[in-house]
Amino acid sequence: MPTLGQNQYGKAEVRVVRVLRDGATHHVRDLNVSVALSGAMEDVHRSGSNAAVLTTDTAKNTVFAFAREHGIASPEAFAALLARHFVASQPTIHRARIRVQEYAWDRIPTPGEGAHSFVRAGRETRTAQITHDATGDAPEWETLSGVTGLTVMNTTDSEFHGYLRDRYTTLPETRDRILATDVTAVWRHGAATPPDADPAADWDAAWASARDHVLGAFARTYSYSLQQTLFRMGSQVIENLPGVDEIRLSLPNKHHFVVDLEPFGMKNEGPDGAVYFAADRPYGLIEATVLREGAPARIPADLTNL
Amino acid sequence: MPTLGQNQYGKAEVRVVRVLRDGATHHVRDLNVSVALSGAMEDVHRSGSNAAVLTTDTAKNTVFAFAREHGIASPEAFAALLARHFVASQPTIHRARIRVQEYAWDRIPTPGEGAHSFVRAGRETRTAQITHDATGDAPEWETLSGVTGLTVMNTTDSEFHGYLRDRYTTLPETRDRILATDVTAVWRHGAATPPDADPAADWDAAWASARDHVLGAFARTYSYSLQQTLFRMGSQVIENLPGVDEIRLSLPNKHHFVVDLEPFGMKNEGPDGAVYFAADRPYGLIEATVLREGAPARIPADLTNL
Amino acid sequence: MPTLGQNQYGKAEVRVVRVLRDGATHHVRDLNVSVALSGAMEDVHRSGSNAAVLTTDTAKNTVFAFAREHGIASPEAFAALLARHFVASQPTIHRARIRVQEYAWDRIPTPGEGAHSFVRAGRETRTAQITHDATGDAPEWETLSGVTGLTVMNTTDSEFHGYLRDRYTTLPETRDRILATDVTAVWRHGAATPPDADPAADWDAAWASARDHVLGAFARTYSYSLQQTLFRMGSQVIENLPGVDEIRLSLPNKHHFVVDLEPFGMKNEGPDGAVYFAADRPYGLIEATVLREGAPARIPADLTNL
Amino acid sequence: MPTLGQNQYGKAEVRVVRVLRDGATHHVRDLNVSVALSGAMEDVHRSGSNAAVLTTDTAKNTVFAFAREHGIASPEAFAALLARHFVASQPTIHRARIRVQEYAWDRIPTPGEGAHSFVRAGRETRTAQITHDATGDAPEWETLSGVTGLTVMNTTDSEFHGYLRDRYTTLPETRDRILATDVTAVWRHGAATPPDADPAADWDAAWASARDHVLGAFARTYSYSLQQTLFRMGSQVIENLPGVDEIRLSLPNKHHFVVDLEPFGMKNEGPDGAVYFAADRPYGLIEATVLREGAPARIPADLTNL
Structure with a gap:
């Protein structure tokens, strides 16, 4: 009978934009977040029982809620918050790998005091990956x-x-x-x-x-x-x-x-x-x-x- | 019997990079050039006779040769030179449409006098299109x-x-x-x-x-x-x-x-x-x-x- | 003062999949629909007044509702239904252009009577465009x-x-x-x-x-x-x-x-x-x-x- | 001083098409081949000395020459031939990894005996990777x-x-x-x-x-x-x-x-x-x-x- 090897699942490419308003000056963080979870997942692969599964839809919701609750200090810090949460919140989840792509924006200079206009900067993408592993194997x-x-x-x-x-x-x-x-x-x-x-x-x-x-x-x-x-x-x-x-x-x-x-x-x-x-x-x-x-x-x- | 309507042919997406050296200071123009020619092309469509056809390979060669001979003052001026040449050089070619996409580069600051290092700038592409028409219909x-x-x-x-x-x-x-x-x-x-x-x-x-x-x-x-x-x-x-x-x-x-x-x-x-x-x-x-x-x-x- | 020329607006790339169940045999139509509307749109361009505007969100909803109500007999027939509707339903809309891309699916052969498994067929995309114009100019x-x-x-x-x-x-x-x-x-x-x-x-x-x-x-x-x-x-x-x-x-x-x-x-x-x-x-x-x-x-x- | 870890180099995405003529019946193999070589490459990273380097241009030439000399029996067999060659031919190359993507073509049915017309089949790509390692570590x-x-x-x-x-x-x-x-x-x-x-x-x-x-x-x-x-x-x-x-x-x-x-x-x-x-x-x-x-x-x- 075939055996199950390394496996992970989650929601990929959650496009979350956080606007922080500091009076008339706005700040933007524009991320693409992918969540990959591992743990006690033998059953879901063999029988389809989802009893150990936090759904990928919940993972997506969590990304949005955390962006609101905690803000996005940096791709690395935001990903760490998420990874810690997923592993801590469910006994069946033993490892979380969070990937983030961040797109940069420059300000468009405008007269007056408002600062809420942006143009996408550069061609490069900033990336980050945080892996939190509670198995003791890594x-x-x-x-x-x-x-x-x-x-x-x-x-x-x-x-x-x-x-x-x-x-x-x-x-x-x-x-x-x-x-x-x-x-x-x-x-x-x-x-x-x-x-x-x-x-x-x-x-x-x-x-x-x-x-x-x-x-x-x-x-x-x-x-x-x-x-x-x-x-x-x-x-x-x-x-x-x-x-x-x-x-x-x-x-x-x-x-x-x-x-x-x-x-x-x-x-x-x-x-x-x-x-x-x-x-x-x-x-x-x-x-x-x-x-x-x-x-x-x-x-x-x-x-x-x- | 079917008739032939509007038609054009040429070489598309010729990726030409012109480096101009002004001593240790280099200047770059980085283009994607597409040539579309029209004219007395009934025969090539009906019988396959190429007697009126300047090949798309020649169009490509001309782009490179003109970049060397005349330089690239701007996408618009370079495209005009090409359009004029194709129409003037062959009696069977009555119209030339030249499209140019230009990619921008910023300098990477370096110590010393050399200036020959660049990083691609912005996400946008500059475009231009010159149409030279000798038919009198446009x-x-x-x-x-x-x-x-x-x-x-x-x-x-x-x-x-x-x-x-x-x-x-x-x-x-x-x-x-x-x-x-x-x-x-x-x-x-x-x-x-x-x-x-x-x-x-x-x-x-x-x-x-x-x-x-x-x-x-x-x-x-x-x-x-x-x-x-x-x-x-x-x-x-x-x-x-x-x-x-x-x-x-x-x-x-x-x-x-x-x-x-x-x-x-x-x-x-x-x-x-x-x-x-x-x-x-x-x-x-x-x-x-x-x-x-x-x-x-x-x-x-x-x-x-x- | 600048004048307004040809203009159109709508919702692009509505990805609608219609599954028709004929007992255990299912049929699929998989479309990408783009709606472009024109008409009495001077005001929305000049003052931003949306009084003449059917929103692009409504256009999207209509695509889904029509797929349910009328089914998708073919890209051409479905697009015609939509075009007719938009022009007929609002006096400010004088012209509708509906574009459809269709993706083909082959059946995966399976034993038994069910027929609901598919694999994407071919690399090509079928396209259609219906333009319904009530201006009399076309x-x-x-x-x-x-x-x-x-x-x-x-x-x-x-x-x-x-x-x-x-x-x-x-x-x-x-x-x-x-x-x-x-x-x-x-x-x-x-x-x-x-x-x-x-x-x-x-x-x-x-x-x-x-x-x-x-x-x-x-x-x-x-x-x-x-x-x-x-x-x-x-x-x-x-x-x-x-x-x-x-x-x-x-x-x-x-x-x-x-x-x-x-x-x-x-x-x-x-x-x-x-x-x-x-x-x-x-x-x-x-x-x-x-x-x-x-x-x-x-x-x-x-x-x-x- | 920083140390050098795993490294590899080669020519990526060599688009080679092999037509085999069996009288009027033609057979096509359409591949995208990527070569990655490893070995005694400390010097080229530290000093830029290329004495141990078989150039990526040579790797590309070898792909084309092998397609002619040996034909392409399958992506796997062709990749193995290449991997064996690179490791055997140069004492500085200890490992070769060859990746192949293959694109499928169906025949377009035509009357008469010729069979040389094709249409790209399916949306999927067949892939293969052969790694030949002479280091003893794998x-x-x-x-x-x-x-x-x-x-x-x-x-x-x-x-x-x-x-x-x-x-x-x-x-x-x-x-x-x-x-x-x-x-x-x-x-x-x-x-x-x-x-x-x-x-x-x-x-x-x-x-x-x-x-x-x-x-x-x-x-x-x-x-x-x-x-x-x-x-x-x-x-x-x-x-x-x-x-x-x-x-x-x-x-x-x-x-x-x-x-x-x-x-x-x-x-x-x-x-x-x-x-x-x-x-x-x-x-x-x-x-x-x-x-x-x-x-x-x-x-x-x-x-x-x-």
Whole structure:
């Protein structure tokens, strides 16, 4: 008879927007929240008995109610509140994993004192995942933060040569190329305490700092390979954010090919620049984990995004 | 025997990136160009004879070669150069419509003198369409500019009431709601001259100004309906950009519903704000053209985006 | 003062699923319905007064109620019912355009007498658009049917040569290539009567026949250009469906390039076939209208899909 | 100093189409292949030295060359050939993971003897992943097969009741509902030998059989919860495919809500059926692994798709 392995269930992609009014000045948090619960779920799989099941509809309601009751201090803190609640509230639920995607808004400047107009900012999405595990088989709390869709490009200071050659190698070496990627990164906070434990912790500032270090490392690294750039991006975060023990980056190499214009009697690359074809597929894909020395590796290689 | 009606062909979505090097300072233009040609094309449809056909591969090559030869001063000017070339170069081609989508990049600040690192900016896409018609059946030049994916939200100053009621009406009236939309707009420049005719014309500044007026009108309008907001957005562009004769806006009403928390003994809306559910589908969709008084309406109602 | 041009509003993408139970045998119609209304809407744009506005929420409710009350005989007949209702029910509404996308389901064979299990069929979407206009400025009824996402490929019987050559032409001629496209087609029924007028009309059969003729023409045409294939597809529909007066096709040329394997000492093309690279962008895009002789051209060139 | 953790690189999404000509009858395999390589890659991350790196461009070339040289017997066998090659060919490469997505084509029936016209079939994608590991730290070969995008619906024989209730529970119980989902499944073959080892193995038949058992279990299970249906789907595969030791299923609960028509004086549900609103987000998400008794669990919980 087949046996049941790892399982989880919940409500995915609850789109909750919290508007906080401070007089005429409004503040917005715009989240996409996914709840995944595990526990004593053998029966529901075998017989369909829902006696141990808190419904996904209830999970959705809880997200909205908690946003109202507790506000959304940060994706990490909000997710921790939810995870703690689900595990504490039902004896059949032993583990809760809360994922959050957050969309950023900039203010539209307006005259007068009201401040309630916004325009969606940037192309990237901030992510977070809190796992609260009461089984004793895993750390009680795990906090991941991340970013996805952060598209960057260096138009020079990138070389690529000295690689292996075999029967199928045709790529010419280059001393100057465009290096462009869409950054997806997930980093793990080392602290064993949940993100809502310390009210003084500024998760927004920590996230902004990590993002800035990723951007800065990308821009400042003179690159001989995308792997090298990736490792610098990860190292920069580890070296500058003492609370971060591990980071995994997934970087598509968005190829920009110098167009061959010689058939038209034209030279493309020159001191004034060049014209490139931005290709879609296939693309290189570089993935790696960077760790604080001695820290355990806990971000799964298959967890490419939150 | 069936007859042939309107027809056009060309290469769509040529992804061309132009890097202009000014010493250590680099400038980027990142375009997606689509070419559509019409003319003496009866034979190719009836017999398959390609004698009148400039291939779509050649159209693609021309985009790259022109980006190198002439640079990309603006989407509008670049498209005009291409349109003029296709019509002038082949007697069988009588009309060229060039569409351009442009993706914006911000600089990543770095120490030192180099400036060649970029991060993709904003979520919106700038658009343009130049049609050059030598048939005599239409204006010789038509210049459209536009934007898509500009997501905006007002968290107050929006009411909705006083509407018709019939058997199927259940919507409660509201004196305070979120108003959010993804702006897609296309505006027509009245000038009969092509965008590359006047080297002093600043198409980038004109586009930025139109975008700012759209944003500003959205933010400053106290709204009783999305139609009213749309009309203010369009009017603001017409009133402030003397070169623009017509604008068409397509605004999905991105519904944000106040979550009913009463079953949990909670009051949602209050002086401190509220929690909303951001819905996907269905959505209201409001579309209209706003015209300078006396100007002809030329943007097709079915042209929802460039 | 700016003036108001063409405008329309309504609820878009109402996802309605109708299950009809005939004992243990169930039938499903799965639609995505979009309503666009026009009429005496000057006030709502200028002052925000909604006195002439039937809300988009009511439009949504009406779609659901009509699906229950009248059933969904076909996308065309259902859309006609809705269009007639909106124009008839409110003096301020003078025109209604209803778009429908339909998703097909196949039965999953099961033992026993129940028949209520389904699997989504095919990749294509059936489309329809009914416009009911009471202004007198346009035909009172216009019926369009269509298809999108119908992906087809011929692995031979396609040549491409004899085209114009200019300075930018590099494409080699070919006597044997893959021809592949995603068919989007919209065809117009000539009848001036609405689709719900004749209960004997079988709109499902008519749609299936048009789809079959499009597929058959694609497969049976020995092609010298995609334009020729397009014209055959359109002609086949015009010639075989007496009720159809006009069809517009939009065909991306999904390029499949023969991979150059000579650098590896291999010959790619041979009597046993070849290996191709299926490219994404750019792609050729061929669009044309085919008409019954003497029929007016009414499908807008900018209406690329329903 | 930061340390390097798990890392891999390669070319993703190589779109290779193989046409095999058997006289006038053509056969097509249409794949999307992604290569991920690991090994002695410390240097390229630290210094940017590419001395140990086989470029992703070479990986792409190899995919095309192997499709020509060896043909594509099945996604599994083709991936195994590639994995074996990469690990065998370079001492610095110790592990190769090849992912394949395959798109299905049906024949368009045509008169005469030629058979070279195709239409894309179904909405689902067949998937496979072969991992060849020469490090000794993992099984030398691991073979996964799967499916994604298989959308199914039962219009009855689904109940939902007897679940936990807390402060946030409002969902009414139901004795009859629509149950619909998009199946994503990944199953692991127990054999320690690579898929290309046994020329008699029919991977296409095995995949079709697994798909049929998933469909059949969905259709035939009278369901009290989606978890129960999931477990039956997984068990059916384990019980009927002796080579499969483990399967993981990820099932979104695509909610179809009975529309409340009482405000319009209408009863929705009846013996003749009902009208439903097909919702987008949020959705329930049910994920679980089903194992052959005694088999190890090796499919990562975070590997939601191939």
